[in-house]
Amino acid sequence: RFGPGAEAARIEGSKVHAKELMATASVPTAYHAVLRSREETLEHLACASYPAVLKADGLAAGKGVIIAATEAEAREAADVFFLERRFGDTEVVLEEYLEGEELSLLALCDGENVVPLAPAQDYKRIFDGDRGPNTGGMGSYSPVPGFDRARTEEIADAVHRPIVDLMRRRGTAYHGVLYAGLMITPAGPKVLEFNCRFGDPETQAVLPRLRSDLIELCLASRQRGGLQGARAEFTEEWAVTVVLASGGYPASASKGEEISGLADAAAIEGVEVTHAGTAIEASETVTAGGRVLNVTALGPTPSDARERVYRAAGLISFAGMQMRTDIAARAVERVAAS
Known part of the structure; x- marks a missing residue:
C-alpha cells in the first residue's frame, strides 16, 4: 500500500x-487553544490577540480556516462553527496569527x-x-x-x-x-x-x-527503510501553476459552463493543462467544481515560465472564470534583484 x-x-x-x-x-507551530463550545470560544476571544486564526478540527476542503481581524469577526466565526455548523460537529483550534x-x-x-x-x-x-x-x-x-x-x-x-x-x-x-x-x-x-x-x-x-x-x-x-540513501533530483527549470476557478468560488461553484481553448493552451511548448473540476456533457468539456483547471508552464527563469503560463491560461475561457494574475510575481522580482 x-x-x-x-x-x-x-x-x-x-x-x-x-x-x-x-x-x-x-x-515548531503556532500557539493554540482547543475550543469545544461556542461559550468557551467567546470567553477565549475576549482576551485573544488579533488578528487570530480559527480552524475547524476536521477536513474542510481547504476552507475550514477563518482569519479574524477583530474580536467581532472572531465572534461571527464562532457562530459559523457552532451555530451554523458549516463544518459539521467540530472542535475548533484557535491559533495565533503568524x-x-x-x-x-x-x-x-x-x-x-x-x-x-x-x-x-x-x-x-x-x-x-x-x-x-x-x-x-x-x-x-x-x-x-x-x-x-x-x-x-x-x-x-x-x-x-x-x-x-x-x-x-x-x-x-x-x-x-x-x-x-x-x-x-x-x-x-x-x-x-x-x-x-x-x-x-x-x-x-x-x-x-x-x-x-x-x-x-x-x-x-512502501517498504520500511526502502528510501535509505535515496534523493529526489530536480531540473533547474522553473514551474508556475495557475488555477482557473469557477464563478462564485470559494463560497459556491457554478457548474455546466462550457470550456473553450483547452487544446490551444496545451499546444504551447512547455505547458500542461490538468483537470480538477470538469465533466463531459454532450461531447463538450464543462465546469463541474470550484477549482476547474490547473495550467502549468516550465521555463528557464521564473519570468519565462510565468509569461508562458499566463499566455496559455489566456486562451482558456468559460463563463465566470476566476484567475489570479500575480502568481510567481514575487519570484520574478527576487530573482531579478539577486
Missing part, C-alpha cells in the same frame, strides 16, 4: 491530533527515512494581493528563492523527521507523502498544517521538475 494507515493519517484528519503530535515531537511567507514542502517517507522534494510556494486567497477568503489554492511555483537543498534538508530535520520518528516509536509508521504547509517567520519555519497526500496545487509545480523516477520512489516508500 502507498500511503499511511488510518491512525497515521489522522495527522491530516484532525488538527487537534496534529497539534498533539507536534507538541510531543517538539515541532507573520511571514508561506512555504510548502512535500516529502516521501518509508516509516524511517524522509526524502524531501523541492519546495513550492502557493497562494491561498482568491484575489490578487492575497485578498479575499481562503481557497484550496489558486496557484503555485517551484523552486522558491532562498530555499536550496541545504535549507530544505534543515526544514525536513525540524519538521518531517521528528514526526516520522514519533510515529515509528508509537507503532504507527508513516509511509507515503507527508506535506507540510509552513509559515517562514522571523523565528524560523512553523507548521500551519500537515496533509498525508500530494498537495494541490503545489504538486503541479513540483512534479514537472522531478528528474528522479517517481514510481521507484513511491514503491520504495
